[in-house]
Amino acid sequence: MRFSVFLLLAVSSLATYPSVEHEHLVNVDSTPGSWLTHGRSYREERQSPLTQITLDNVGELGLAWYFDTGTRRGLEASPLVIDGVIYSTGSWSHVFANDAVNGELIWQYDPQVPKAWGVNACCDVVNRGVAAWGDNIYLGTLDGRLVALDRQNGHVVWTSLTIDPTRPYTITGAPRIIKGNVIIGNGGAEYGVRGYVSAYDAHDGSLRWRFYTVPGNPEEPFESTAMEMAAETWSGDLWWKVGGGGTVWDSMAYDVELDLLYIGVGNGAPWNRHIRSPGGGDNLFLSSIVALRPETGEYVWHYQTTPGDSWDYTATQHMILADLMIDGALRKVLMQAPKNGFFYVLDRASGELISAEKYVPASWASHVDLSTGRPVETENADHSIEAKTTKPAPFGGHNWQPMAFNETTGLVYIPAMDGLAPYSTARNFTYLPGGHWNLGQSESDVVLPGNRHLINAVIKRIFKGHLLAWDPVTQKEAWRVEHETMWNGGVLTTAANLVFQGTGDGRLVAYRADSGEQLWETRTLTGVIAPPISYQINDEQYIAVMAGWGGAPTLAFNLPGSTNGANGRLLVYKLGGEANLPVTPEARTIPTPPPRHGSEESIDAGQVLYNTHCGRCHGAGLEGSGLLPDLRDMGHDGTANTPEVFKAIVLQGAYREMGMVSFADVLSETDTEAVYDYIVDAAHTRLEEREASPFWREVEAWFMDLAGALIVWFI
Ligand code: HEC
Numbered sequence: 001m002r003f004s005v006f007l008l009l010a011v012s013s014l015a016t017y018p019s020v021e022h023e024h025l026v027n028v029d030s031t032p033g034s035w036l037t038h039g040r041s042y043r044e045e046r047q048s049p050l051t052q053i054t055l056d057n058v059g060e061l062g063l064a065w066y067f068d069t070g071t072r073r074g075l076e077a078s079p080l081v082i083d084g085v086i087y088s089t090g091s092w093s094h095v096f097a098n099d100a101v102n103g104e105l106i107w108q109y110d111p112q113v114p115k116a117w118g119v120n121a122c123c124d125v126v127n128r129g130v131a132a133w134g135d136n137i138y139l140g141t142l143d144g145r146l147v148a149l150d151r152q153n154g155h156v157v158w159t160s161l162t163i164d165p166t167r168p169y170t171i172t173g174a175p176r177i178i179k180g181n182v183i184i185g186n187g188g189a190e191y192g193v194r195g196y197v198s199a200y201d202a203h204d205g206s207l208r209w210r211f212y213t214v215p216g217n218p219e220e221p222f223e224s225t226a227m228e229m230a231a232e233t234w235s236g237d238l239w240w241k242v243g244g245g246g247t248v249w250d251s252m253a254y255d256v257e258l259d260l261l262y263i264g265v266g267n268g269a270p271w272n273r274h275i276r277s278p279g280g281g282d283n284l285f286l287s288s289i290v291a292l293r294p295e296t297g298e299y300v301w302h303y304q305t306t307p308g309d310s311w312d313y314t315a316t317q318h319m320i321l322a323d324l325m326i327d328g329a330l331r332k333v334l335m336q337a338p339k340n341g342f343f344y345v346l347d348r349a350s351g352e353l354i355s356a357e358k359y360v361p362a363s364w365a366s367h368v369d370l371s372t373g374r375p376v377e378t379e380n381a382d383h384s385i386e387a388k389t390t391k392p393a394p395f396g397g398h399n400w401q402p403m404a405f406n407e408t409t410g411l412v413y414i415p416a417m418d419g420l421a422p423y424s425t426a427r428n429f430t431y432l433p434g435g436h437w438n439l440g441q442s443e444s445d446v447v448l449p450g451n452r453h454l455i456n457a458v459i460k461r462i463f464k465g466h467l468l469a470w471d472p473v474t475q476k477e478a479w480r481v482e483h484e485t486m487w488n489g490g491v492l493t494t495a496a497n498l499v500f501q502g503t504g505d506g507r508l509v510a511y512r513a514d515s516g517e518q519l520w521e522t523r524t525l526t527g528v529i530a531p532p533i534s535y536q537i538n539d540e541q542y543i544a545v546m547a548g549w550g551g552a553p554t555l556a557f558n559l560p561g562s563t564n565g566a567n568g569r570l571l572v573y574k575l576g577g578e579a580n581l582p583v584t585p586e587a588r589t590i591p592t593p594p595p596r597h598g599s600e601e602s603i604d605a606g607q608v609l610y611n612t613h614c615g616r617c618h619g620a621g622l623e624g625s626g627l628l629p630d631l632r633d634m635g636h637d638g639t640a641n642t643p644e645v646f647k648a649i650v651l652q653g654a655y656r657e658m659g660m661v662s663f664a665d666v667l668s669e670t671d672t673e674a675v676y677d678y679i680v681d682a683a684h685t686r687l688e689e690r691e692a693s694p695f696w697r698e699v700e701a702w703f704m705d706l707a708g709a710l711i712v713w714f715i
Pocket of ligand 1: 650
């Protein structure tokens with residue numbers, strides 16, 4: 001009864017905000033025009049039942065409206081649409097509530113995350129969206145708070161701190177809400193934290209339960225019998241000091257009938273298993289899918305995708321629940337394409353492995369043994385003595401970008417990536433507390449080429465992205481579309497045989513779901529990584545997507561083929577939409593660098609220090625995607641670019657409020673000057689290249705491309 005009232009109100013677009021209840025979330029198909037929870041339903045299929053936009057008319061899609069979020073950092077949110085309002089999140093955990101028909105801003109909320117907390121975010125200051133329950137909207141903030149906001153006006157109802165603020169935890173994932181429990185995890189394993197997922201009371205923010213994913217201090221009692229079991233799979237005593245990892249930073253799903261909550265668990269801290277757990281062991285529940293009771297957090301079953309993970313092969317990737325006919329029987333399955341390169345189909349009642357096959361090249365394991373459920377590692381997996389180049393890279397065969405499952409085609413659409421990376425073992429690992437990487441890798445084994453064109457030529461060849469349509473029953477590829485760049489958007493599918501995906505080169509594209517034939521595309525002016533959603537109001541169907549280039553690989557690299565030409569925006573399309581995006585401003589002019597400074601040795605030393613401590617934010621080899629300042633442009637804003645100013649920023653933390661913390665705990669004054677010398681030298685080199693004749697530039701580009709191809713051929 002209440003439900004039909006809800007529908008009526010939504011259709012007449014009255015400014016009334018009925019409560020979102022359990023019955024709405026378990027029956028999302030009764031309100032096909034809304035998008036009530038992260039993956040549209042608890043099964044997280046990202047399949048919209050809407051059919052107004054069809055194969056025949058999709059070519060008439062046009063921009064209905066856009067909303068500028070005001071930053072150039074990554075946008076990863078999957079918006080919700082409830083009762084005519086679209087709720088999205090931007091960088092720094094901002095929340096925006098806009099009229100879903102005309103884009104008018106109704107309210108916004110800025111949780112005032114201290115910018116210096118950004119140093120703890122491995123993968124950009126992103127947020128993947130909010131959850132709805134009752135009359136509230138729920139947000140996890142980058143600095144670890146869970147905030148309940150009044151859905152009508154954005155006022156804070158309650159706030160709970162979910163983390164120990166002395167450790168580098170971050171929240172980037174969207175909460176899920178099951179029967180009044182707000183479930184939230186966190187991230188931070190690269191720096192050293194202990195992973196867990198917690199449930200808070202939706203009404204008052206009190207902690208209902210917490211499930212740790214890895215054991216803690218062996219001197220203290222186990223928090224659960226699951227931890228007692230997990231502790232037997234760890235050795236040594238370093239892991240718990242660093243934290244052990246196993247963060248639950250993104251995916252969850254919920255089976256209503258089985259009453260099971262599924263969580264995806266992340267990588268180890270440190271990454272390297274030879275350092276983390278020197279006596280071996282599986283290190284439960286790293287890289288696992290774990291089933292829990294949503295009301296108590298009680299452990300039910302687990303499946304570990306990468307026992308003793310050593311490669312950052314998280315199992316936090318999107319999980320989809322479906323019912324598939326396999327070998328003549330209807331199976332209730334859970335599907336995941338984690339970073340490790342295998343596509344898993346599990347029985348979601350028991351956790352039993354049904355099948356696992358490589359969906360991208362993977363060199364660390366030959367196959368998954370169906371009788372034991374375990375991967376069979378190759379020689380390539382052992383990097384304890386010498387460095388190994390391994391596929392996939394730490395970015396994974398697939399990362400957080402959501403997949404989609406179309407019930408009619410039976411296909412899963414994966415934003416897939418090919419890549420490789422060197423893995424090695426640090427000779428003398430020392431744990432660095434605070435926002436420093438603690439990977440347990442040997443920096444000196446990973447030497448980047450000095451020439452930036454060469455870096456780009458190598459990256460272009462080793463990191464590739466495509467949209468992959470995968471048949472989960474036969475475990476085979478159905479079709480693929482190659483993309484210009486590795487890092488692309490999440491996926492939406494609709495009941496009208498359509499698939500939508502944004503791309504890193506700045507397009508939103510529609511394909512036929514059964515064949516992959518491209519039907520429509522539009523320019524978005526900046527690379528898209530977020531997943532599109534669809535909703536319908538007053539008989540008009542919309543496609544909405546957050547367009548904002550960002551994320552870990554875009555901080556570290558200027559990914560070839562990518563676009564970062566505009567502020568991040570929420571873009572909304574409909575049939576016959578006639579709005580236009582503003583023309584983007586001209587590229588900035590390059591300032592004259594200060595005089596060259598320091599000896600050749602200092603410049604060389606500076607390059608290594610830069611790539612160790614700075615490259616992950618300002619770009620490897622000084623080539624980022626423009627999310628953070630290009631340090632070769634230092635002084636462009638009128639500030640002095642002298643060694644003294646540089647040291648004030650890098651050692652004294654003069655720009656702390658802007659997110660640039662002091663590195664005095666890892667860099668000496670001489671080190672810092674060496675980094676300065678390297679940056680200034682690189683700024684001159686770039687200028688000289690600009691001034692060189694176009695002919696010589698062509699010749700150099702050609703030569704570097706060839707050299708890049710040779711390097712990739714040898715590794
Ligand atoms: C965790 C990310 C991160 C890391 C790592 C990092 N920085 Fe920064 N840096 C920032 C941010 C954020 C800003 C300020 C951006 C802005 O202007 O709003 C910044 C600004 C700067 C600036 C001022 C640039 C300008 O144009 O005004 C300098 C200089 C700088 N960083 C040097 C370094 C050096 C040297 C290192 C390595 C020792 C380093 N940074 C490592 C995030 C980082």
